[in-house]
Amino acid sequence: MKRFSEVCFILLFVGFLCAVPLLILLHGSKLQALYYENRALSAPPELNTQALLSGDYFSRWDGWLTDHVAGRERLLKLNTWLDYRLLDRPAVNGIVEGAGGVLFPFQAYGTWDLDYLAGDAAAICDDLAALDELVTSYGGRFYYVGLPLQNAFYYDRYPDYLENRYWHISAMTEAFAGAMADRGLAFLDLEPVLRAAQTEERPLYAASDHHFNYYGAYLAYRTVMERITADLGRDLPVLTADDLASEDLPNPFLGSRDRKLYGLWPGSEALTIGVQRDPVAFDRTDNGTPVPAQVFRLPATEAETVDYNVYMGGDVAETVLSTHRPELPDLLIFGDSFTNPLETLFYTVFDETRSLDLRYNDVSLLDYVAEHRPDVVLCVRDDTSYLSAEGNGRIR
Amino acid sequence: MVFSSMTFLFVFLPLLLAAYYLLPARARAWRNGVLLAFSLFFYAYGGPPFLLLMLLSIAVNYTGALWAAPGRRHPRAAMALTTAADLALLGWFKYAGFFFSNLARVWTGLPVPEVTLPIGISFFTFQGLSYVLDVYRGQARAQRNPLHVALYISLFPQLVAGPIVRYTTVAEEILTRRETVSDFSAGAVRFLFGLAKKMLLANQLGLMADEIFAVRPEFFTVSLTWLGAIAYTGQIYFDFSGYSDMAIGLGHMFGFHFLENFNYPYISRSVTEFWRRWHISLSTWFRDYVYIPLGGNRCSAARHIRNILVVWALTGFWHGAAWTFLAWGLYYALLLLGEKYLWGRALERLPALLRHLYALVLILLGWVLFRSESLTYAGRFISAMFGAAAGGWTDGRSLYYLLQFRWELLLAIPASLPLRDWALRRLEARDTALSGLVLTWGPKAAALGLFALSFLRLVSSSYNPFIYFRF
Numbered sequence: 130m131k132r133f134s135e136v137c138f139i140l141l142f143v144g145f146l147c148a149v150p151l152l153i154l155l156h157g158s159k160l161q162a163l164y165y166e167n168r169a170l171s172a173p174p175e176l177n178t179q180a181l182l183s184g185d186y187f188s189r190w191d192g193w194l195t196d197h198v199a200g201r202e203r204l205l206k207l208n209t210w211l212d213y214r215l216l217d218r219p220a221v222n223g224i225v226e227g228a229g230g231v232l233f234p235f236q237a238y239g240t241w242d243l244d245y246l247a248g249d250a251a252a253i254c255d256d257l258a259a260l261d262e263l264v265t266s267y268g269g270r271f272y273y274v275g276l277p278l279q280n281a282f283y284y285d286r287y288p289d290y291l292e293n294r295y296w297h298i299s300a301m302t303e304a305f306a307g308a309m310a311d312r313g314l315a316f317l318d319l320e321p322v323l324r325a326a327q328t329e330e331r332p333l334y335a336a337s338d339h340h341f342n343y344y345g346a347y348l349a350y351r352t353v354m355e356r357i358t359a360d361l362g363r364d365l366p367v368l369t370a371d372d373l374a375s376e377d378l379p380n381p382f383l384g385s386r387d388r389k390l391y392g393l394w395p396g397s398e399a400l401t402i403g404v405q406r407d408p409v410a411f412d413r414t415d416n417g418t419p420v421p422a423q424v425f426r427l428p429a430t431e432a433e434t435v436d437y438n439v440y441m442g443g444d445v446a447e448t449v450l451s452t453h454r455p456e457l458p459d460l461l462i463f464g465d466s467f468t469n470p471l472e473t474l475f476y477t478v479f480d481e482t483r484s485l486d487l488r489y490n491d492v493s494l495l496d497y498v499a500e501h502r503p504d505v506v507l508c509v510r511d512d513t514s515y516l517s518a519e520g521n522g523r524i525r
Numbered sequence: 526m527v528f529s530s531m532t533f534l535f536v537f538l539p540l541l542l543a544a545y546y547l548l549p550a551r552a553r554a555w556r557n558g559v560l561l562a563f564s565l566f567f568y569a570y571g572g573p574p575f576l577l578l579m580l581l582s583i584a585v586n587y588t589g590a591l592w593a594a595p596g597r598r599h600p601r602a603a604m605a606l607t608t609a610a611d612l613a614l615l616g617w618f619k620y621a622g623f624f625f626s627n628l629a630r631v632w633t634g635l636p637v638p639e640v641t642l643p644i645g646i647s648f649f650t651f652q653g654l655s656y657v658l659d660v661y662r663g664q665a666r667a668q669r670n671p672l673h674v675a676l677y678i679s680l681f682p683q684l685v686a687g688p689i690v691r692y693t694t695v696a697e698e699i700l701t702r703r704e705t706v707s708d709f710s711a712g713a714v715r716f717l718f719g720l721a722k723k724m725l726l727a728n729q730l731g732l733m734a735d736e737i738f739a740v741r742p743e744f745f746t747v748s749l750t751w752l753g754a755i756a757y758t759g760q761i762y763f764d765f766s767g768y769s770d771m772a773i774g775l776g777h778m779f780g781f782h783f784l785e786n787f788n789y790p791y792i793s794r795s796v797t798e799f800w801r802r803w804h805i806s807l808s809t810w811f812r813d814y815v816y817i818p819l820g821g822n823r824c825s826a827a828r829h830i831r832n833i834l835v836v837w838a839l840t841g842f843w844h845g846a847a848w849t850f851l852a853w854g855l856y857y858a859l860l861l862l863g864e865k866y867l868w869g870r871a872l873e874r875l876p877a878l879l880r881h882l883y884a885l886v887l888i889l890l891g892w893v894l895f896r897s898e899s900l901t902y903a904g905r906f907i908s909a910m911f912g913a914a915a916g917g918w919t920d921g922r923s924l925y926y927l928l929q930f931r932w933e934l935l936l937a938i939p940a941s942l943p944l945r946d947w948a949l950r951r952l953e954a955r956d957t958a959l960s961g962l963v964l965t966w967g968p969k970a971a972a973l974g975l976f977a978l979s980f981l982r983l984v985s986s987s988y989n990p991f992i993y994f995r996f
Binding site: 130131132134135136137138139141142143145146147149150153181182183184187188190191194195198201204205207208209211216218219220238289290291292 | 526530532534535536538539542570572574707709710713714717736740921924925929961962965966972976981982984
């Protein structure tokens with residue numbers, strides 16, 4: 130019996146040692162990117178003298194092997210299930226579940242020196258002042274629309290014993306708002322508006338995603354449009370609630386935070402879109418190429434998972450929506466992915482709506498504005514990005 | 526290369542097993558050749574240039590041992606020269622930066638050499654030294670085949686993080702070992718238990734310890750510092766003893782029988798006992814090659830105190846070129862002297878529970894000294910543990926760490942105790958069919974289950990350092 134057990138054990142052990150590399154060879158991931166981890170798979174390391182001598186060459190193979198293990202996503206999902214559902218750890222894959230099932234990013238403990246805020250705010254607002262000067266020079270208007278990120282919006286639902294960092298976001302917002310006011314720039318901080326309208330029955334932010342939902346987007350759109358129409362003194366065709374029919378997609382929604390948990394969040398929420406009762410016709414080009422005139426990228430079947438990329442099909446470097454109504458003004462909207470659901474609404478008010486995402490576009494914003502001279506320029510950013518000069522904070 | 530890596534587990538080890546066991550057992554020289562080739566690659570994996578250093582060390586010790594053998598001319602000089610050469614290599618690569626940076630504090634403008642520490646240099650240097658010294662003392666025969674010396678020093682299981690294997694332990698096995706199914710099976714079980722210690726406990730506790738030991742002193746709370754100390758106490762034990770388990774297990778798989786390196790050190794009832802149970806191969810090395818030659822304890826009290834201080838200062842410095850390591854070594858010297866001359870007898874009269882508590886708290890404080898970046902930080906950390914914490918008694922962060930790592934903290938307790946030995950003894954004593962079944966299949970099934978979990982963690986996590994690689 131002992132001998133038999135030893136032989137069996139050795140066969141299983143050695144079999145496992147051999148099966149993993151064989152499976153990598155035969156059934157290793159053929160994907161180029163890991164969806165749940167939102168990153169590209171590591172490529173085989175390149176052999177060169179420097180990498181060889183430093184030991185990097187061999188150590189990179191370790192990363193490659195880990196990435197290409199057969200069934201990697203299933204293994205990682207199982208590991209997440211162990212930590213999240215079975216062992217009930219507070220933070221799993223950088224995600225924390227707060228009151229009401231809201232998913233948050235885990236905020237590392239630490240301290241932040243706030244002295245830098247004023248300097249950073251001044252620098253970024255100087256750039257924004259340059260943009261404002263350019264826009265006003267030809268009679269246009271520039272607005273900076275500030276939105277709370279989901280974790281800032283629901284900060285009071287973050288577990289008490291963890292550090293929600295809201296004090297840091299508040300300090301950043303205060304420094305930024307002060308610098309904008311000093312330069313006479315139009316800063317529309319929508320946090321108070323959204324917070325006042327939020328109810329348990331009709332939340333404005335997703336619980337499992339870092340964005341607002343369609344209701345939040347619609348409220349933001351209305352609020353901004355009220356300010357624009359008042360400033361322009363024009364009666365623009367702003368969509369009212371009656372013009373839109375909200376529709377919850379039947380597909381399972383995978384929010385960005387839930388995605389980090391491999392969809393294991395026990396809660397549920399639907400992705401909502403606003404269907405225009407009397408649709409405004411338009412043409413669409415993405416990065417200069419005509420594409421179907423759609424503002425929602427809907428899946429083929431109801432079983433497919435949907436995510437925030439339903440709005441405008443996700444982040445695109447440059448999108449142009451033309452409604453061919455020259456009597457209306459033109460809009461340029463730039464910012465991170467918060468712009469996506471907003472674009473599905475704003476385009477109905479303008480003749481031509483241009484959208485830029487400077488994270489994926491090397492164009493000079495000032496040159497672009499000078500070239501197209503939009504009547505209204507909107508910068509849409511979340512409150513954790515106000516002081517960032519990267520991506521859509523790259524004004525000059 | 527680390528044992529708990531994809532490359533080792535699923536490329537290096539299967540290829541080595543195939544190359545080794547496809548050769549017939551009688552082709553001992555060829556099997557040794559395969560082991561040597563793979564061992565050299567194992568070392569070169571982390572940075573090929575350091576392989577040359579290890580080969581130089583092998584050459585020095587091989588030649589030195591031939592010259593230092595009894596009956597040769599000037600064996601003492603040969604031994605002294607070889608020892609000096611070994612220590613010079615270790616000194617330059619491990620201590621030059623520390624020495625010059627401290628000298629530069631008083632001698633402004635002195636250039637400080639930037640020397641990269643080759644992994645495992647302390648281990649292979651001490652193995653080489655023990656070989657030469659044993660030959661010089663006549664306790665081992667000088668090996669004429671340089672490949673055998675090379676295999677002894679570079680044998681991959683114990684190459685970079687111990688245990689420090691004495692030549693006399695494996696000399697015969699290099700030539701005439703016999704690999705068996707039982708040995709291979711027991712070795713693989715041991716290896717998988719070690720891997721699980723590393724992947725499931727040490728790495729998680731290490732995450733916690735790293736974060737807490739990065740906290741600025743003004744944010745210390747009493748609870749946080751105790752948690753940090755406990756986490757590191759767990760991490761270093763499961764990390765290092767896990768590695769030793771893997772090394773001993775791998776040795777078994779290839780027919781070698783290394784001596785034990787740990788014997789449940791946290792059940793000690795005194796600091797003296799702790800050092801009989803912790804990193805046994807290092808303690809015995811210093812005992813045999815430094816402490817006893819200095820006179821050991823068979824001398825006057827004053828000389829004994831000197832011997833203890835010298836050995837423990839060296840033990841501290843062996844762990845790293847930093848004042849914290851020296852302080853850690855001297856801290857143990859003082860405790861050992863205290864137990865020998867001051868409170869040892871009183872300690873023995875205390876209830877066992879209090880003695881365990883005494884030993885554990887002192888060990889814990891020792892690890893704080895060991896883990897801290899500086900003596901100042903260690904001082905503030907320890908002060909905070911005993912109430913002088915700027916942040917008060919507790920905070921939310923402590924609660925988070927308790928919740929986040931509660932399973933590892935809980936599991937660390939039974940895993941530090943000799944429960945497995947106790948259970949095996951009980952089962953053996955019962956002598957029933959069921960107990961026989963459990964004895965036969967239980968450890969193997971547990972090992973495979975732990976392997977699956979370790980694999981899952983390995984694929985999922987990127988935090989995988991071995992603490993003792995840097996020594």
